[in-house]
Structures are given as C-alpha cells and as structure tokens.
Amino acid sequence: MLNAPAAGARARRPSFLARLQHLPRDTRDTLFLLVVIGWVILPQIAHLPTWCVGLAAGVLVWRGWLALQNKPLPSRWWLAGLLVVTLVATWASHRTLLGRDAGVTLVVVLLALKTLELRARRDALVVFFLGFFAMLTNFFYSQSLLTAAAMVIALLGLLTALINAHRPVGQPSLRESALMAGKMALAGAPVMLALFVFFPRFAPLWGLPSDALTGKSGLSSQMEVGAMAKLALDERVAARVKFDGAPPVQSQLYFRGPVLSHFDGRNWTANGTADGMAATIAPGPGDLQVSGEPIRYQMTIEPSQQPWLLTLDVAPKAPELPGNQRARMTADMQWLAYRPITDLLRYRTESYADFQYGLKRWDGRPADMREYLRLPSGFNPRTQAMADDLRARLGDADAMAYVRAALERLRTGGYEYTLEPGVAGRETADEFWFDTKAGFCEHISSAFVVLMRGAGVPARIVTGFQGGEMNNVDGYWTVRNADAHAWAEVWTAERGWVRVDPTGAVSPGRVGQFQRLRAPDGMVAGALGTLSPTLLAQLRATWEAVNNRWNQWVLNYTQSRQFDLMEKLGISNPSWEDLAKVLAGLLIVAALGGMVWARWERSQHDPWLRLLHKARQRLADAGVSAPPQAPPRELMRAVEASALADPLRAELLRWLQALERQRYAAAGSKGAATSLATLGREFQQMAWPRPA
Known part of the structure; x- marks a missing residue:
C-alpha cells in the first residue's frame, strides 16, 4: 500500500511521445533536424577520424540540450575556437585541407557546428543545403543499395525539415510535412530518372575520383608467409559471374590474379619487382595454345584499387571492357586494366579450360628458368634436405614425378588445413613440413614451391580466387573475398606451366566440393540458422540477388548501355548530340508541365484559407458584413453583432472558434486535432436562412 501513490504517479506520467508533442515548436523542429543530421553522418563513421565523430556527436548533443532547456546559443567566440580546432585536427589527420577525405571531414564538422547558429530561417536554410551536400558525400565511399536506401531516408528527412521551416504559422505536424516531402520527391522522380538514363557519361568524370573507394579484393601484389596467426574470413562479395551456358565444374573455377615468382625467405613478390607487379610483356601466339570449346561469361568485379582483371584460367583474348577502356596481358597470363579499378566494373570475356603455355620464351629462344629456381641462401635447411632426398630417390624423373611425391606426402603426412596456424618463424617452409603441419593456402603453396625449387623443378605461386557459390535466385555465381x-605452377619441358594445387591434397573439400572453412555466424544469424537451417541461406541469396540487380542495372549503367537504349528507341548510330537532344526535350516537357502545375496551384489556396473564404461568402449572403480579409476572431465579432437567429449564431461562434484553434492552437491542446474535413462537413450542415 505504501507504493500505491508512486505506482499511480508512474501510471499518470506522460509517455515520451506525448512529451514530445507538447514541446514548443522551435524545440521540436530543432530536435528533428538534429536527428536527421545524425542519420546523414552515421554511414560515414567508419571513414572519419575518431576526433571528428566525437566532436560532431558532442556538438549535436549539446545543441539538443540547449533546445530542450531553452538556453541561449553559444557566442561566436565558441564557434571560432571550435573552427580553429577543426582546421588544426583536419590538417593533423590528413596533412591537407583539400581532397576527398579532408573535405568530407570538414563538411561533417561544419554541418554540426552550423547548428549552433540556428537563430533565423536564413541559418536553417544553410544547414539544410549543407546537409544535402553531406548526404551526397556518402556516395564517395559506397554506392551500395543499403547506402542508397539510407540516403533516400535522409533526403525525405531533410525535405521534411525544409518544408516545416516554410510553414511558420501555427504548429503543423511533422507527419503532414513528411507527407508533403514524399509527394515532392515523387513529383521529382521522373526528372531524376530522365537525368539518370540520358545524362551523358563522360568517364572518368562520371565516376568517382581514383581514391574514392577503399574496397579490398582479398588479393595482394605480395604474400608474406607466416605473418598472421589467424586468418579472418571476409564474406564480402569480390566478383559475380554469369556464364552463357552451363558453368564449369567447381574444381575448374580458378580466377587468375597476380603471379608471384621472387622469394626472399618471407615475402613472395611478382618477378622481384619493387612494386610487386609483373612485367607487361604479352606471350606470343606460339607460346599459348588452347583447345576445346571456350567458356563464355560475364564478370562483375567489385572495386579493388588494383588494375587486376579477374578471368578464368586461361583467357587468350582481352576482356571486353566498357567505353574506351583497354586491357593488357602480362608475361604470366594475367590481364590488367590501364588504371586501378575504383568502381564496379562489368566486362565479358572467354576462357579455355584446356591450354598450354610457357614452352618457350617469347622471342623464340629456350626458356630461362633460373628465376623460378632461385631460393634465398640460409633459409629452410630441412626442406632443402628433403628436396635433396627426393632428387637422390627420383633422379632424372620428370617434374611431375616430383610433384606426385610431394602431394603424396601432403595427403598422408598428417597435414591440416586451418585458419589458425599461429605465427611462423624465420624458416616458414621448415616449420610447415616438419613442425606445425598446419596452415592455410599460402603456407601450403609456399612450402610446396620451396620444396620444388629445392629439388630443381621450376615453380611459382599464383594467387586469385578459387570456387564460388551458385545463387539460385538470379543464377549468378558469387565469388567472395x-x-x-x-x-x-610448375614448369615441364613437355607441357610448359602446369597448375598444381597442393591445398587440394591437404583438404580436397577446399577445392572441389565447396566444404569451406567459414567464419562463425553472429548472434542473429546463429539464431536464424538454429530455427531453420535453410532460412538464413535463402535470405542471404535473396539479398545478394537484389543487390546484384542494383549493381547490374544502376551502378553499371555505362555509356554503351545508354547507346543501346537509344537504338531501341529508334535512333540509329546514336551519339552524344542525340543524348543531349533527348534530354533537352524531356526537360522542356518537364518545365512546361511544371508551368501548368504552377498555374493550377496558384489558382488554389491553403485549404484552411479556402474554408475561411467560404465562411465569409456565406456570412455575406446571410447579411453579416465583414472585411474581405477578416480572420476568424473578427468574423466572430461580426456574428455577435448580427441579427442571426440564436441557434445559428451560437453554432457559428463555436465553429469559428474551432477553426481558429485548428490553425493556431498548440499541438495536443483541445480542438487542435479537429480536421479541416470535419469542420467543412459541420459548416455544410448548418441551417442557414434562405436568401430573400
């Protein structure tokens, strides 16, 4: 019983939403704008310096507290001091005040600081348009479907706040402003669609700057063996493949990347070059021989900041890149673009599963294999001793006999494929072959190549992607990081370079049957997997199919696809001039439509003003005179002084008072929620006297 008053007080305590509804309008609108700004900044947190995120969040919270407490805004000295701190911190973080990263940092902080100057509508407009600009900067880092959806919400939020700022009278609800913002966005959608479809793509101006994306492909131009104690699996998509016909068996899905030939005891690099890139000398026609039917397919690769063009082993013809882009082949059969891949890229190509290459040098002389036999002195003595034993046992047998002996040891020697091998010491190959007997593909391949070279067999490492999974929703193969x-690859005089995957000898499922080691599921994914083993996989496949459609039809809408669309519209041999004419025509039509709509809108009035005007006309017909622009309060005085019958007079006075409250009363007060439709019906139902 002692707790009954407290319980009653808790029961009578208004809800959070009710308290928000009773806030003064300036406070409510300010808090809403701060929430929208926070939503705009949120996706960029991972790309901003820590001090920038903390400062922006602190300023927004401070501004919200000032609004709730009805405190005065800080002086300009505060703002000047914070601005100086921002400039110094930006310089310290980026060593410049220009460029993408530094510019976005400044925009985010300035947007937050500007909220401390919200004293007039002019300041609010600056905040709105700075918010629109900050919203666009999110696409510097990601153009994914999730980012686009988040920015659509941000756009509607900023439009809602902008519309609300242009409704200074009364206490219009955010819901009404949001509905109006949605209508405006829908009205502008056709123009936006026309600009997207017909605005000329002038690469690279249409795309992002070369540093605009920071995606990782899962590959590197060098490989440091044993430096990681644990390998975390990255499930992000690296590429998607659409085969024209039946796809190859999964064991043949080797997507070629950098070829690493030089080993210093710890690091593998391409041909020993400083930057790890292979020489770009294409093999001659006589060195590459293919047979069988080609495998035709379409590749869509994610941004990697590298020029590598993934193809199945092996692609003799250059990939068909969009626009005027070209590709070149290295001496190691890897295809490269002429600039790094900084945006989603789709291209068509064809490969052959049966091929031979490397039988001779490209100038016709016998191949010099010394580069592929070289090992650093003083490293891995036990592996060298094992190689010497192989040479004593096999003698002059061909290279494939040495390969079979090494693979047999991997299959029967208790070796294990694991993502947690621990950090290796100086003798990486020795530790794998004789101590840990465990590792992931880089440990196994490196130890295998060291053994082959020690035995006199030319060998090197090829990196890339192997396998993938079929998405049953859209038919694309998904290749992940x-x-x-x-x-x-080992070299034989009879066959040239031959692919050997030693990881398959340790863990056959890693190559052929897709029995992959996978990262553990999170809490939500684990719960879904427990409830339904197939639900999580189906949800993932559906989402990736939707995201792939976004990539194919939106992000990958290229110049060639623009011209294809023009040809379908009946324009033969389309050019930039044709695009400009179509776009200009559509904009003229949109402008004329806007003029017609504006004239119609000008003939209309605010529904509240229209109802008030109707009341003035009806009162004038009933003999009640009032000024042409009389507000409800003046009309009430005119009704009180009129000769109208008492029932009608009382009903009119009540109705005019309700009309005034509907416009000017605070939200949540009595009568403020009465809709204009209700007031209009009540006005029509009044018993007006017949005109004389």
Missing part, C-alpha cells in the same frame, strides 16, 4: 586462394 573468403574464396581468395593461392596455388602453384
């Missing part, structure tokens, strides 16, 4: 792989 977790599918990044390293395998070996």
Whole structure:
C-alpha cells in the first residue's frame, strides 16, 4: 500500500511521445533536424577520424540540450575556437585541407557546428543545403543499395525539415510535412530518372575520383608467409559471374590474379619487382595454345584499387571492357586494366579450360628458368634436405614425378588445413613440413614451391580466387573475398606451366566440393540458422540477388548501355548530340508541365484559407458584413453583432472558434486535432436562412 501513490504517479506520467508533442515548436523542429543530421553522418563513421565523430556527436548533443532547456546559443567566440580546432585536427589527420577525405571531414564538422547558429530561417536554410551536400558525400565511399536506401531516408528527412521551416504559422505536424516531402520527391522522380538514363557519361568524370573507394579484393601484389596467426574470413562479395551456358565444374573455377615468382625467405613478390607487379610483356601466339570449346561469361568485379582483371584460367583474348577502356596481358597470363579499378566494373570475356603455355620464351629462344629456381641462401635447411632426398630417390624423373611425391606426402603426412596456424618463424617452409603441419593456402603453396625449387623443378605461386557459390535466385555465381586462394605452377619441358594445387591434397573439400572453412555466424544469424537451417541461406541469396540487380542495372549503367537504349528507341548510330537532344526535350516537357502545375496551384489556396473564404461568402449572403480579409476572431465579432437567429449564431461562434484553434492552437491542446474535413462537413450542415 505504501507504493500505491508512486505506482499511480508512474501510471499518470506522460509517455515520451506525448512529451514530445507538447514541446514548443522551435524545440521540436530543432530536435528533428538534429536527428536527421545524425542519420546523414552515421554511414560515414567508419571513414572519419575518431576526433571528428566525437566532436560532431558532442556538438549535436549539446545543441539538443540547449533546445530542450531553452538556453541561449553559444557566442561566436565558441564557434571560432571550435573552427580553429577543426582546421588544426583536419590538417593533423590528413596533412591537407583539400581532397576527398579532408573535405568530407570538414563538411561533417561544419554541418554540426552550423547548428549552433540556428537563430533565423536564413541559418536553417544553410544547414539544410549543407546537409544535402553531406548526404551526397556518402556516395564517395559506397554506392551500395543499403547506402542508397539510407540516403533516400535522409533526403525525405531533410525535405521534411525544409518544408516545416516554410510553414511558420501555427504548429503543423511533422507527419503532414513528411507527407508533403514524399509527394515532392515523387513529383521529382521522373526528372531524376530522365537525368539518370540520358545524362551523358563522360568517364572518368562520371565516376568517382581514383581514391574514392577503399574496397579490398582479398588479393595482394605480395604474400608474406607466416605473418598472421589467424586468418579472418571476409564474406564480402569480390566478383559475380554469369556464364552463357552451363558453368564449369567447381574444381575448374580458378580466377587468375597476380603471379608471384621472387622469394626472399618471407615475402613472395611478382618477378622481384619493387612494386610487386609483373612485367607487361604479352606471350606470343606460339607460346599459348588452347583447345576445346571456350567458356563464355560475364564478370562483375567489385572495386579493388588494383588494375587486376579477374578471368578464368586461361583467357587468350582481352576482356571486353566498357567505353574506351583497354586491357593488357602480362608475361604470366594475367590481364590488367590501364588504371586501378575504383568502381564496379562489368566486362565479358572467354576462357579455355584446356591450354598450354610457357614452352618457350617469347622471342623464340629456350626458356630461362633460373628465376623460378632461385631460393634465398640460409633459409629452410630441412626442406632443402628433403628436396635433396627426393632428387637422390627420383633422379632424372620428370617434374611431375616430383610433384606426385610431394602431394603424396601432403595427403598422408598428417597435414591440416586451418585458419589458425599461429605465427611462423624465420624458416616458414621448415616449420610447415616438419613442425606445425598446419596452415592455410599460402603456407601450403609456399612450402610446396620451396620444396620444388629445392629439388630443381621450376615453380611459382599464383594467387586469385578459387570456387564460388551458385545463387539460385538470379543464377549468378558469387565469388567472395573468403574464396581468395593461392596455388602453384610448375614448369615441364613437355607441357610448359602446369597448375598444381597442393591445398587440394591437404583438404580436397577446399577445392572441389565447396566444404569451406567459414567464419562463425553472429548472434542473429546463429539464431536464424538454429530455427531453420535453410532460412538464413535463402535470405542471404535473396539479398545478394537484389543487390546484384542494383549493381547490374544502376551502378553499371555505362555509356554503351545508354547507346543501346537509344537504338531501341529508334535512333540509329546514336551519339552524344542525340543524348543531349533527348534530354533537352524531356526537360522542356518537364518545365512546361511544371508551368501548368504552377498555374493550377496558384489558382488554389491553403485549404484552411479556402474554408475561411467560404465562411465569409456565406456570412455575406446571410447579411453579416465583414472585411474581405477578416480572420476568424473578427468574423466572430461580426456574428455577435448580427441579427442571426440564436441557434445559428451560437453554432457559428463555436465553429469559428474551432477553426481558429485548428490553425493556431498548440499541438495536443483541445480542438487542435479537429480536421479541416470535419469542420467543412459541420459548416455544410448548418441551417442557414434562405436568401430573400
């Protein structure tokens, strides 16, 4: 019983939403705008310096507290001091005040600081348009479907706040402003669609700057063996593949990347070059021989900041890149673009599963294999001793006999494929072959190539992706960063370079049957997997199919697809001039439509003003005179002084008072929620006297 008053007080305590509804309008609108700004900044947190995130969040919270407490805004000295701190911190973080990263940092902080100057509508407009600009900067870092959806919400939020700022009278609800913002966005959608479809793509101006994306492909131009104690699987998509016909068997899905030939005891690099890139000398026609039917397919690769063009082993013809882009082949059969891949890229190509290359040098002389036999002195003595034993046992047998002996040891020697091998010491190959007997593909391939070279067999490492998974929703094969792989190539005089995947000898499921080691599921994914083992996989496949459609039809809408659309519209041999004419015509039509709509809108009035005007006309017909622009309060005085019958007079006075409250009363007060439709019906139902 002692707790009954407290319980009653808790029961009578208004809800959070009710308290928000009773806030003064300036406070409510300010808090809403701060929430929208926070939503705009949120997706960029991972790309901003920590001090920037903390400062922006602190300023927004401070501004919200000032609004709730009805405190005065800080002086300009505060703002000047914070601005100086921002400039110094930006310079310290980026060593410049220009460029993408530094510019976005400044925009985010300035947007937050500007909220401390919200004293007039002019300040609010600056905040709105700075918010629109900050919203666009999110696409510097990601153009994914999730980012686009989040920015659509941000756009509607900023439009709602902008519309609300242009409704200074009364206490219009956010819901009404949001509905109006949605209508405006829908009205502008056709123009936006026309600009997207017909605005000329002038690469690279249409795309992002070369540093605009920071995606990782899962590959590297060098490989440091044993430096990671644990390999975390990255399940992000690296590429998507659409085969024209039946796809190859999964064991043949080797997507070629950098070829690593030089080993210093710890690091593998391409041909020993300083930047790890292979020489770009294409093999001659006589060195590459293919047979069988080609495998035709379409590749869509994610941004990697590298020029590598993934193709199945092996692609003799250059990939068909969009626009005027070209590709070149290295001496190691890897295809490269002429600039790094900084945006989603789709291209068509064809590969052959049966091929031979490397039988001779490209100038016609016998191949010099010394580069592929070289090992650093003083490293891995036990592996060298094992190689010497192989040479004593096999003698002059061909290279494939040495390969079979090494693979047999991997299959029967108790070796294990694991993502947690621990950090290796100086003798990486020795530790794998004789101590740990465990590792992931880079350990296994490196130890195998060291053994082959020690035995006199030319060998090197090839990196890329192996495998993938079929998405049953859209038919695309998805290749993830977790599918990044390293395998070996050995050279024989009879066959040239031959692919050997020693990881398959340790863990056959890693190559052929898709029995992959996978990252553990999170709490939500684990719960879904427990409830339904297939639900999580189906949800993932559906989402990736939707995201792939976004990539194919929106992000990958290229110049060639623009011209294809023009040809379908009946324009033969379309050009930029044709695009400009179509776009200009559509904009003229949109402008004329806007003029017609504006004239119609000008003939209309605010529904509240229209109802008030109707009341003035009806009162004038009933003999009640009032000024042409009389507000409800003046009309009430005119009704009180009129000769109208008492029932009608009392009803009119009540109705005019309700009309005034509907416009000017605070939200949540009595009568403020009466809709204009209700007032209009009540006005029509009044018993007006017949005109004389």
